Every structure is written in C-alpha cells, then in structure tokens.
Amino acid sequence: MDELHSSVPQKICSAQKQADLSLRPLEDELQALTDRLEKIQAQLYAVLSGPSVDQTAVAELTSKVEKDLEARNSAIKNLKYNRCQISQARCAIQLKAARRACK
Numbered sequence: 001m002d003e004l005h006s007s008v009p010q011k012i013c014s015a016q017k018q019a020d021l022s023l024r025p026l027e028d029e030l031q032a033l034t035d036r037l038e039k040i041q042a043q044l045y046a047v048l049s050g051p052s053v054d055q056t057a058v059a060e061l062t063s064k065v066e067k068d069l070e071a072r073n074s075a076i077k078n079l080k081y082n083r084c085q086i087s088q089a090r091c092a093i094q095l096k097a098a099r100r101a102c103k
Contacts (some may be wrong), residue, residue, distance in 0.1 A: 009100040012094050019090040026079045026086075033072050033079075040065055 044065050048058060 010095050015090060015093040015097075018070050019086050022086050023083055026083055030076060031078050033075055037069065037072055040068060 044061065047061060
C-alpha cells in the first residue's frame, strides 16, 4: 500500500510531462499560424491603403486572404480540439491515479 501511495505522484508527474510534450508542438503551430495571419493582414492593409489601387487586384487579394483565413481558422479549431482532448486525457489519468491511491 505504501509503495502504491509513493508511486502515484510519480505517475501523475510523468503523465503531466507527457501531456505537456504533446501540447508543445500544437502550441508552436498555433503561434506560427497566428503570426502568418498577422503578416497577411498587414500586407492587405498596406495594399488597401495605397493611393491608386486596382480594384480587380484588391478583389483577388481579398478572396485569397479570405480563403487563407478560413483554412487557418479551421486549423486553429482543430488544434484547440486536440489540445482539449489531451487536457481531458490528462485529467482522467490524474483522477484515476488519485482513486487508486485512495483505495
């Protein structure tokens, strides 16, 4: 029983580290997507604020940016969903370990 009580915190810590390692690439990808989005928005603003803007070019650029934004938003939603799943798995592992420790 004592061995079980002493091993539970180690297992919880190990599970947390593993979950954090799983989340890090997702967080990095989310940050990269956010940075890219900001860059595209800045480019769009620069084009739209020009004195002699070709409206056809603006329409094409706007369409391209909208499609890109939709794809990025979809990727961000997927990353958030994956992050949520990992977090829920971590909580489930912790709860399971705590229940075992109490028995």
